[in-house]
Amino acid sequence: MVEEKQSPFLKYLREDRLPHIFCPGCGNGMVMNAFFKALEGTDIDFDNIAMVSGIGCSSRIPGYVKCDSLHTTHGRALPFATGLKVGNPDLDVIVFTGDGDGASIGGNHLIHAARRNINLTVICVNNNIYGMTGGQISPTSPKGSYATTAPYGSKDVPFNLSELVVAAGASYVARWTSTNPLQLVNSIKKGLNTNGFAFIEVVTQCPTYYGRKNKMKTATSMFEYLKENSINKRKADKMTPEEIEDKIIIGEFINRQEPEFTDNVQKLDEETSKKPYKKRTAYEEL
């Protein structure tokens, strides 16, 4: 064992900020790696990416990456990303969000961004808990799971985020878990290459809060739980609701081509002024 060679993903990170704040065994770190690997598999230039996030543990990811990033307000990453992407449609904009940030306070923005089919790649790290604030229940927490604000177990039916986003109009939607890194890489790649709203949900482990509250104190025990409870969509589609209750359905949910929002902005500009949308105009004398 020699400490010479570095992980191939470190070159993308702001080394003066490492080690990062994520707990030992947190799912965020692998999601970052999967993103970089996926990016390498596309023609996208790393220097052309911009990241936007809200508030939460996964929203801290962009701050560690050597790119332009906007760490915004809780639940509001998508509107900020919309302004950024419409303002400069040439940027490759990636959004990191979580189950609380994206589906609770951010739910409305999620459905509208999907409805607009704006070309963003949204990676939603769903750990079924509010980790940053100490382990409160989330709209995606499984029924019966425990959290600090559900000390008697959650009685609510959780959101099915991927289905929600498909219904809202997204072009590409997929769900994987921390235990499917290669499929995750592939889906992120597809999402990056999609000219439309791409939503990749990753169900991950939060050993510190979800794990400890639900009798899975270690990352490894949570890994086992995720592996045992995932069923591929193709298989799940043929099963009964009882058989798939509480299971994590993984796979691709939709992959379609629809008109994209910023393309429509361009087209409208060309139709009205005969010229395309012009970016970076704040710096110009008009």
Add this chain to the structure above:
Amino acid sequence: MIYINSKLCKGCDICIITCPKDVFEKSKEKNSKDVYLPFPKNEEKCNVCGLCELSCPDQAIAVDKKED
């Protein structure tokens, strides 16, 4: 060759359970950062799948790729 970065590793053991070839084992002793580092005990079994490198939450593993 498998490299473990002891400055970044937080001792989560994900590499140990992710490896399909059981290459890793957990150290019996803590390092100065109170972490039980993994070490590639069975490195000869490594088939360079890269899953440990990809799955490490702390970017603490590097694996020499196969020569093309």
Add this chain to the structure above:
Amino acid sequence: MSEEYFLLGNEACAKGAIYAGCRFFAGYPITPSTEIAEALARELPKVDGAFVQMEDEIASAGALVGASWSGAKSMTATSGPGISLMQENIGYAFITETPIVIINVQRGSPSTGQPTMSSQSDMMQVRWGSHGDYEPIALAPSSVQEFFDFTIEAFNLAEKYRCPVFVMSDEAVGHMREKMSIPNDINVQTRQMPEESPEDYLPFKAPENGTPKMPAFGDGYNVAITGLTHDEKGYPDTNNPKTHSQLVKRLCDKILKNREDIVSFKEEDCDDADLIVITYGSPYRSAKTAVNQAREEGLKVGSLKINTPWPFPDEELEKIAKQADDLLVLEQNLGQMVHEVERVAKSDANVHLFGKIGGELHKPDEILTKIKEIKGV
């Protein structure tokens, strides 16, 4: 020869925005500001800009910040309830030093209140509405011409000081129709790129009492922007009392120490006045008539019209408080800016408030009656 138009206040505002270089609008319809959004929906595509109707005001404010960092001058238009919703993202724009312009066409409040009636309900809301210490810039137009001029000025100030700037109109000005002209030479401040290379650039390091230069995303500067307390690199540094106090004080000082450059007001007949009528926004129109009438009757009355309620023109108020015995503040609320006048002038002059709510403008004869009451004539 300058172009002349007969326009709705809101339309003049939209025109001013285009002249100022605004090429991104994100907003949500709300009476009495909607005509601004509608005008820009028509005009922005003609100048290669973008108009987006967002799902709500919170999203609109967020989109403005994102668009600003893409390199576009961005704006929204709303009213009291919309400002209430936007406060969190407004605070974000302050701490990240993002230039954005927010037009507030004020209406009867609180709550849904009187959507189609005039008021000046939000003066304190724009000053203190978001959490924390910050210094907003706000301009208050009194006419259609000023709504055009002040909108351009708002963009210039937003670029110069890298902060949100509010144009505090009211329904009266937003919905009145008047003649306005477009000056031949309009001063428009363009954004400046940083001089340093990306390797040397520190996004939040500013010259003394100044503002750092702002690159756009995609220019290679790799700026990390966050609403958390941050150091000069932009990295979060929340547990450090020194970092926080230095940052927040710098953000406040960049406005307070440049008051002279920002503050604007119009003094009329104040030199020998023993009573000065203080207004901002639409009440000025009636005040001017009342002051003229008072003068005709031999009363020594003057007028101070404040164009920039924020930052408050402390120096000017100190000066006139020493000149006059009485200051009469006219507002379309139950007393908001009057507290600022009192703060500065209380020890040197008597401060009176004639606050009128309900949507009807102050009438000149009502004001004259008040003036005479104060003077005891």
